[in-house]
Amino acid sequence: MLSKSCVYALRAIVYVGHNGSENHKIGIKEIGEELDLPVHFLSKILQSLVKHNILQSTKGPHGGFYINEISGQIKLLRIIEVVDGLSFFHKCGLGMHECSDTHPCPLHDDFIVFREGLYKIFSTKTINDLVKKVEDGNAFIQNLNTKN
Amino acid sequence: MLSKSCVYALRAIVYVGHNGSENHKIGIKEIGEELDLPVHFLSKILQSLVKHNILQSTKGPHGGFYINEISGQIKLLRIIEVVDGLSFFHKCGLGMHECSDTHPCPLHDDFIVFREGLYKIFSTKTINDLVKKVEDGNAFIQNLNTKN
DNA sequence: ATATTAAAAGATATTTAGGTCTTTTTATAT
């Protein structure tokens, strides 16, 4: 559904939101280690988020990633848009060029219910919503059996 | 979500169910042309379905693909299983190794609604259900603007 | 039996996603 790049982005940004702040920035190495993600690959993804102003970073000593007020309120859908594009939310479940109420594929009616359900979730929830869940102990972004 | 191989498989099998029968078999070329699918690639996919007894075929003159009584009643999920595997229906939406009610990712509750909703559809509907929709003119499997 | 037709099988090519490694840039503390 979402590409690896995209879920890496989401987890990383939530990690940064949870563990960092403007005066305690988080290094890419820490993120990669804590979330079991390939550091350099993740680095590319976060670079792109920074360019799109979804995430903030500074270089040099005590540099790293953080999110400001505004970024925390960004909707998940925006991140998906930047990383994967939004085609999933428009595409036919059976890959037909046109699939609509007037020319539906045999799964159209069933499929759009779920596709639009997801759309709703992603276009409603913000980074901060996820961070809060993690802070309240109601959700996790780190793997359980990270065997060290 | 579903791979191209998988949606090609579904559409092709519905096409065969709709247009063919044991004494009017459908050639791979016709399927590829009518559904705008790459013939040789599709051929591989259908070969695999034949091996798994989801589709029938015979070689030689007047040979081609068809589906028998039993195949028509096969659930869509079975085709997905054979082509893509079922991992999608068990996997975390954020790609975490373990994601369950006791160790949920921040999207867990929302995501399983979607994932299990789809599971229900795919594990309930049969090939024949889709064929019927097409036969009744309530759904289509061919592209609209197939520019010829 | 033979020719023909169509799927099966095999080999190879292309594209995209995912991942690694190295060098460059820039912010900061000294």
Add this chain to the structure above:
DNA sequence: ATATAAAAAGACCTAAATATCTTTTAATAT
């Protein structure tokens, strides 16, 4: 000013999905 630390950028590499082309096998009609 300089050293240092960390992200940014660039160049590759690998694996998987998708696609094409060629050869082989097997049904059928003649």
